[in-house]
Structures are given as structure tokens and as C-alpha cells.
Amino acid sequence: MNSLKLAEKRHSVREYKHKKLSEADRQYLDHLLIEKPSIAHASNLEFHFVEDGYDMAPLLEGVAGYFGMMIEAPHYYAILCDKESVCSKLVGYVGEWLILNALKEDIGTCWLEVINSDEVKSILNIDSPKEVAALIAIGYGKKELQMSTIYATSGSGSLSSLTDMGYPNIDPHNQKGPVSYRKPITELVYLNEWGNTPEIEELERMGIHEALFYMRLAPSYGNRQPWLFMIKNNQIDLIIKKTDLIAKTVQCIDAGIAMFYFEVGLHDIGIKGGWNLSNFKADYDIPESYSIVGRYEY
Ligand SMILES: Cc1cc2nc3c(=O)[nH]c(=O)nc-3n(C[C@H](O)[C@H](O)[C@H](O)COP(=O)(O)O)c2cc1C
Incomplete structure (x- = not known):
């Protein structure tokens, strides 16, 4: 699949099958991270794989995710870097490279904001002087899911407020696919x-x-x-x-x-x-x- 086709297929997955990654897919991701793009070689980014995502998600509520609302997933990557701008740019560059490569194996992902790095480190038992810049949820997406289902449970102050934050075009009553608006x-x-x-x-x-x-895209x-x-x-x-x-x-x-x-x-x-x-x-x-x-x- 060429790069454009892959990127067109990409979207944030917010509902996952309750199933861990296969051993083969785990190894695929591990292997990818050994071969990070050359731009990252000068940096000292750290990727921590979180094995027990469903146990951790409730603990991370309030400290990660938009408005502290965690997305439950079988696994997460915590990406750590120094608290300075070049390193944070590399988190975006390499994190998205990982996401597109994961998609090649039909592994779903979603970037998650980290609100309190120290608390996230303590919950995930990560011993590092670096900052957790972001989490990436990892797992197999529920393909049949429609947008309406994602937002069905949203009440006031919950996911529905995301329409102001990043989903201005969401019609909560039904959409064919999870494609977000892009500027011309x-x-x-x-x-x-x-x-x-x-x-x-x-x-x-x-x-x-x-x-x-x-x-x-x-x-x-x-x-x-x-x-x-x-x-x-x-x-x-x-x-x-x-x-x-x-x-x-x-x-x-x-x-x-x-x-x-x-x-x-x-x-x-x-x-x-x-x-x-x-x-x-x-x-x-x-x-x-x-x-x-x-x-x-x-
Ligand atoms: C740095 C960053 C942080 C994000 N944090 C969250 C988050 O905490 N919760 C969430 O549901 N989506 C999060 N997203 C996903 C964006 O909302 C999503 O990528 C955007 O709306 C475009 O939709 P798409 O990924 O489906 O194309 C984040 C994206 C980025 C780049």
C-alpha cells in the first residue's frame, strides 16, 4: 500500500476489541522501535509498552486523555522525552511513524494527551527523569463501530464537549466512517x-x-x-x-x-x-x- 492510501485509511481508534495483541504483532512493534527513523537517532526518546491497559485505564482517568477522559485500550505506549521543544517535536514525528506502521498490520491507535506526567509515571511504574509527553492507545479496533456509537454515552461534560475541541463536524446521529474534517x-x-x-x-x-x-491527512x-x-x-x-x-x-x-x-x-x-x-x-x-x-x- 502506498503512503497516501495508508494515510487515508488512518483514523483515531477509540473503541477496541477486548483482546491483547498477538505475539507476532507485539514482536512487529518491538522490531519497529529498534529501527526508528534516522531523525530520531540524535534524540533519547523512550517508549514504554503498557501490557495491562485495561487495568491501568481507570487509574489514568484524570491524568491522561482529553479533559482527563481516558480511552480504554488493551495496551498503551508511553513516549518519554526531555522537556524541551525539539524533543517534543520528535515525539510527534516518531510516534506518528509508529502509528502508520502499526496500521499496516491493522493495529489501531489513538494519541492521548498527558495532563500530569509525574502521576502517569508513578501509575505506570516508569522510573525515568524524562517527561511522559504522550500516550498512544494500542489494540485492534472495533471495525464495525459507527461514530454514533462512540458518542452515544456522552453526557454533559463528557465526550460530547469534544465537538468544540476537535470534532466540530460530528453528526452524532450517524456517519458512514470515522473520517475527520481536513482543511483544503x-x-x-x-x-x-x-x-x-x-x-x-x-x-x-x-x-x-x-x-x-x-x-x-x-x-x-x-x-x-x-x-x-x-x-x-x-x-x-x-x-x-x-x-x-x-x-x-x-x-x-x-x-x-x-x-x-x-x-x-x-x-x-x-x-x-x-x-x-x-x-x-x-x-x-x-x-x-x-x-x-x-x-x-x-
Ligand atoms: C498530540 C495529540 C493528542 C491527542 N489527544 C487525544 C485525547 O486525549 N483523546 C482523544 O480522544 N483523541 C486525542 N487525539 C486525537 C485527535 O483528536 C485526532 O487525531 C483528530 O481529531 C483527527 O482525527 P483522526 O485521528 O481520526 O484523523 C490527540 C491527537 C494528537 C495529535
């Missing part, structure tokens, strides 16, 4: 200067439209899709709309996820290059509420 690519790109949206034909001429179609916290790409000369800056309402770590994870997708999209169409994750200055005007989080040089 023209809302994602500026050319040469802030506010200058290129025509699709221009992006086609530059050859990057396919990479953008691919990257728009990237997941983000609350489905905010906070990203913008500034194309200028031989570099493309990834810019994120900042907010005080969401933890910095989470915003950096979103950035890392976007970088991963965009890079795969560019490599697929033969544009080589790589991300610079820090130390960049804008040579164009950029509003205060936005920040450059990565620069792709090719």
Missing part, C-alpha cells in the same frame, strides 16, 4: 510572503501539491490543524498557530506529526531534503501569534 490545501500554504495564497496550478507547477494533499490535537507552510526559495517553513490553551509539549507534538507527513509526501514525489528543527529566523513578516517550528531545506 490552499488554506495551508503561503508563497514568498505572509498572506499570499498560491493557486493550485502554481503548487502543481512546483510539484508539491501531492505532498500537501498527503500532509493534510495528518492528525492534530483537537483536530486543530494549526499548520501553515511558507514556501520561499529552496526552503519550506512549517509555521504553527500558537495558543495558550494547549500545553507547549502538545503543540510541538502536532508540529512533529506534520513534519513527518510532509517529509513522506515530499520523498514520495522525489523531493529529497530534511527538517531543521531549531535555529531559524524568518526573512518575511509573520504575525506574533504564529511561530516557525521547522524548516525543510531541499
Whole structure:
């Protein structure tokens, strides 16, 4: 399956079969993590596999998941890194790489926000000076499930409030598939200067439209899709709309996820290059509420 097909199939799985991963799938994931993408080699990310997810989920209620609402799953990965922005970007990049590879074996996943890292470490018995940046729920999804079922039990203050946070297009009465809204690519790109949206034909001429179609499938916290790409000369800056309402770590994870997708999209169409994750200055005007989080040089 090519990258685009795989990403189109991807969605957050929030209901799992009450069944542990097979030994073969466990080994597949273990093996993957030995071969992390090269961008991660400089980092010291730690992945902790949580074997007994259903026992841990009630204990994690309040300290992980949107509004402290945990998603029950047979397993989780806790991803740990240093509390600084480059490392958090790598959590997003490598975590999403793991998620897409898991999907190749029909293993379902869902990113989960960590609200209190120290408590999560203590509950999961993780002895590390690093911070738990995120959890990823792991298991086999209930394929037949429809959106309406996911939200059927939501009362006030529970999952229903997620419609404000990331599911604005959910019709609680029925949907065919669990596909979340994505912005059109023209809302994602500026050319040469802030506010200058290129025509699709221009992006086609530059050859990057396919990479953008691919990257728009990237997941983000609350489905905010906070990203913008500034194309200028031989570099493309990834810019994120900042907010005080969401933890910095989470915003950096979103950035890392976007970088991963965009890079795969560019490599697929033969544009080589790589991300610079820090130390960049804008040579164009950029509003205060936005920040450059990565620069792709090719
Ligand atoms: C950093 C991050 C944290 C997330 N945290 C949660 C969470 O705590 N609970 C949840 O149900 N979904 C969580 N999500 C999943 C997003 O809501 C989801 O990816 C987005 O709405 C797009 O939907 P899709 O993944 O089905 O395409 C998180 C996603 C990211 C990237």
C-alpha cells in the first residue's frame, strides 16, 4: 500500500476489541522501535509498552486523555522525552511513524494527551527523569463501530464537549466512517510572503501539491490543524498557530506529526531534503501569534 492510501485509511481508534495483541504483532512493534527513523537517532526518546491497559485505564482517568477522559485500550505506549521543544517535536514525528506502521498490520491507535506526567509515571511504574509527553492507545479496533456509537454515552461534560475541541463536524446521529474534517490545501500554504495564497496550478507547477494533499491527512490535537507552510526559495517553513490553551509539549507534538507527513509526501514525489528543527529566523513578516517550528531545506 502506498503512503497516501495508508494515510487515508488512518483514523483515531477509540473503541477496541477486548483482546491483547498477538505475539507476532507485539514482536512487529518491538522490531519497529529498534529501527526508528534516522531523525530520531540524535534524540533519547523512550517508549514504554503498557501490557495491562485495561487495568491501568481507570487509574489514568484524570491524568491522561482529553479533559482527563481516558480511552480504554488493551495496551498503551508511553513516549518519554526531555522537556524541551525539539524533543517534543520528535515525539510527534516518531510516534506518528509508529502509528502508520502499526496500521499496516491493522493495529489501531489513538494519541492521548498527558495532563500530569509525574502521576502517569508513578501509575505506570516508569522510573525515568524524562517527561511522559504522550500516550498512544494500542489494540485492534472495533471495525464495525459507527461514530454514533462512540458518542452515544456522552453526557454533559463528557465526550460530547469534544465537538468544540476537535470534532466540530460530528453528526452524532450517524456517519458512514470515522473520517475527520481536513482543511483544503490552499488554506495551508503561503508563497514568498505572509498572506499570499498560491493557486493550485502554481503548487502543481512546483510539484508539491501531492505532498500537501498527503500532509493534510495528518492528525492534530483537537483536530486543530494549526499548520501553515511558507514556501520561499529552496526552503519550506512549517509555521504553527500558537495558543495558550494547549500545553507547549502538545503543540510541538502536532508540529512533529506534520513534519513527518510532509517529509513522506515530499520523498514520495522525489523531493529529497530534511527538517531543521531549531535555529531559524524568518526573512518575511509573520504575525506574533504564529511561530516557525521547522524548516525543510531541499
Ligand atoms: C498530540 C495529540 C493528542 C491527542 N489527544 C487525544 C485525547 O486525549 N483523546 C482523544 O480522544 N483523541 C486525542 N487525539 C486525537 C485527535 O483528536 C485526532 O487525531 C483528530 O481529531 C483527527 O482525527 P483522526 O485521528 O481520526 O484523523 C490527540 C491527537 C494528537 C495529535
